[in-house]
Amino acid sequence: MATRQEAREAREAKLDELHERLTGAVERLVSGPDWARALAFAARFRSRSFNNATLIWLQHMEAFEAGRVSEPFPSYVAGYKQWQQLGRQVEKGQPGYQILxxxxxxxxxxxxxxxxxxxxxxxxxxxxxxxxxxxxxxxxRPAYVWDASQTSGDPIPEPPAPRLLEGEAPAGLWDGLAAQVEAAGFAVLRVPHEGMIHGANGMTDYTANTVAVRENMDPAAQVKTLAHELGHVLLHGPDAEEARQHRGIGEVEAESVALMIGAAHGMDTSGYTIPYVSTWAARVDGREPVEVVKATGERVRKTALAILDQLDTEQIGDGTPPGLDRDAARREAPAHARSAAEPAAPRRVASLPEPGARPVAVPAFEGRGL
Ligand SMILES: [Zn+2]
Incomplete structure (x- = not known):
């Protein structure tokens, strides 16, 4: 019979193993394209923490490679009893995915x-x-979830998935994002071309309290840029010194927020480039790069989730099966992104033009799992 002590040791060994897997996975994610893929996946599983989304992704990939599941990407995950509440049963021989x-x-x-x-x-x-x-x-503590494909029973209702044509912006997204920029005290300006904003696609000016987006791009690129600037508005202060020191992190965070907002609306994310994640993560004093990256992933997810919660738009699922009342999902979510924002710093500077125009390719959403 296992004593209490033995049970605790077993649980702690399991936790250590989980943390090790997570660290290994995050280390592999820090190169550009993989980071963008991880964020697109985190958007698809945004009701879970960034760490748990990464753990689910990793273990589902292993299950797929071992031939235990038929699809390369999970769709909805829930606990054993939660699936039973939905009239579905975990199939025999399907191990659950460990999460925290x-x-x-x-x-x-x-x-x-x-x-x-x-x-x-x-x-x-x-x-x-x-x-x-x-x-x-x-x-x-370790807990277990199963993907829908590991269960059988009552059909899962499929909410309508947003579908977009090339270059098209999701309905209502521009207005919803603009309202949030304005609620934060910034005016939204549309400028005719990049020559007016230092050659950038968009610009947040903390002195004039304006967010400008150039109009000579397709609507999808414009709305993506607005989401990027809203990321700056919610996450970053006007402090010039901070901006200089952490410019790289700031750009990665803003672009990551934009990617998650886009992905949650079914926009294709393959056009996103999020460069040098490993480079900037290595430059933050006194912290392991992998910890910086994990913290950034969660900060980005919370901000994106708060933005998405306030939008009245059609969005793809968040990883929780439709119809399941998962209180925990709400508890993981912040009431409002402002809690993650910088405290009001002295308004000294500074307009931050985007560094060069990024490749913007937003072809039609192909319905990929990512
Ligand atoms: Zn930016």
């Missing part, structure tokens, strides 16, 4: 503003009169 599930604890305090005053409540323990109770994540 949050472990939460309950904390109580009579003085919530004082960070040191919080004490963890024991199992079933009630707070004292006048105390406030909050749940907080205290760790992770």
């Amino acid at each position: 599930a949050p472990v939460t604890g309950r904390f109580a305090s009579a003085n919530p503003a004082d960070a040191d005053s919080w004490r963890r409540l024991g199992k079933g323990e009630k707070p004292r009169p006048g105390e406030v109770v909050r749940s907080k994540m205290v760790g992770v």
